[in-house]
């Protein structure tokens with residue numbers, strides 16, 4: 001029977017990160033992935049030999065001393081991950097479509113603050129107080145500093161106040177409120193549901209810098225695979241755990257895999273959706289209240305995505321840029337599954353190199369989509385959906401095109417849509433319940449599944465643990481890694497890697 005020091009379940013950025021961290025610290029690791037390849041939401045796909053993103057499109061954290069820069073350095077993959085920063089006029093715009101208002105904000109927190117002063121001269125105190133609060137949250141969040149990661153932080157008022165409460169206390173200007181809460185779309189929780197602190201942890205990073213990557217999420221996947229070949233890592237795709245047996249003293253003795261093998265391992269970490277984790281663990285080891293808590297976690301929304309190209313334009317003038325289109329100033333309405341009107345829409349313009357070596361001006365547009373709205377087609381699978389599903393998709397694509405042309409009329413005659421994906425597509429390709437983009441909704445006052453479970457050698461990390469997005473997912477794996485490796489060894493490891 002094969003024996004490992006550690007099993008990691010799920011081959012997205014969380015699982016890849018934890019696998020490498022443990023392997024670099026001398027562990028023999030088995031990475032189990034249910035799909036046919038590792039990468040999860042990092043995976044790209046080709047249409048007409050041009051690469052497009054599925055999940056991951058852009059990130060914060062790449063500024064000097066930024067948490068992502070540090071994590072990549074520690075993992076020894078920073079050389080292979082090349083950020084392309086979004087900066088300069090037009091690279092970050094917020095559009096209130098109903099009022100035809102466009103705010104072109106600069107990157108860098110200080111530049112962002114000054115851009116807002118220009119647009120809202122009556123609101124400078126509100127803006128400065130908001131930015132000061134964001135900075136305070138960062139100062140009191142040890143997990144955003146790799147040298148302090150995993151150290152318990154001090155709770156602050158902003159952990160117990162919703163984003164909405166803070167905004168309402170600062171201003172009555174709805175456009176300013178809308179703009180300051182627009183990044184809720186990047187983590188899937190509305191201003192009334194999220195704590196200001198969680199909002200600040202994500203939005204604060206995005207105010208400081210936004211970057212895409214050369215070769216997108218595929219750069220991560222290749223970098224991890226290259227590093228794995230130097231350590232004791234085994235990857236097993238199309239496989240997961242089907243059962244846990246020989247449980248003694250609250251520790252799982254054997255893991256039964258879907259490929260028929262039974263293996264032993266010191267520990268095992270799940271990086272998948274919390275409700276999926278509990279499906280493979282024996283329920284008798286968990287208290288009723290615990291099971292009810294996990295069952296009550298609400299899944300975040302997913303996205304309807306449109307991928308296309310603009311032909312016959314100059315690639316040197318084509319992004320990278322992100323435009324956030326908001327049909328209303330109230331993000332609570334826009335992120336509610338009860339939404340009847342148009343959704344928010346993010347439009348990313350960037351240049352990609354096709355397999356033929358040519359440069360292509362690509363467009364990725366994505367807007368929140370709610371699984372319950374597609375319930376009628378939930379039993380269908382990719383490629384075998386009914387005609388009315390395709391009609392629904394065609395209508396959404398048409399609306400995306402109309403909104404795209406309103407913002408960029410110069411592309412009216414040469415934008416070609418190459419593909420569109422709904423939450424059902426994401427569900428089927430990424431094995432995420434309901435095709436969600438960010439795992440569970442991380443709401444104020446909610447106690448997420450994270451770290452050690454009641455079964456002593458079973459751990460949980462992943463996007464649903466601390467914060468969603470690739471930074472939050474990686475941070476969760478660093479924190480669990482610290483527990484598994486041991487605090488002192490981990491500190492020396494981090495210090496050694498960062499001082500190189």
Ligand SMILES: Cc1cc2nc3c(=O)[nH]c(=O)nc-3n(C[C@H](O)[C@H](O)[C@H](O)COP(=O)(O)OP(=O)(O)OC[C@H]3O[C@@H](n4cnc5c(N)ncnc54)[C@H](O)[C@@H]3O)c2cc1C
Pocket residue numbers: 009010011012013014015032033034035037038039040041042054055056057058059239240241271272273276303305366426429430431432436437438462463464468469470471473
């Ligand atoms: C459309 C979209 C756009 C997004 N845009 C951004 C963005 O621009 N920036 C950003 O930072 N974040 C973005 N996100 C979110 C980000 O991609 C995720 O937060 C992050 O990649 C999650 O990583 P993960 O490893 O926790 O999960 P995943 O990437 O979902 O990986 C989980 C892996 O586990 C596998 N798996 C599932 N069930 C099992 C099982 N039972 N056994 C074994 N394996 C299993 C899956 O196949 C998958 O490979 C976006 C997400 C989506 C869907």
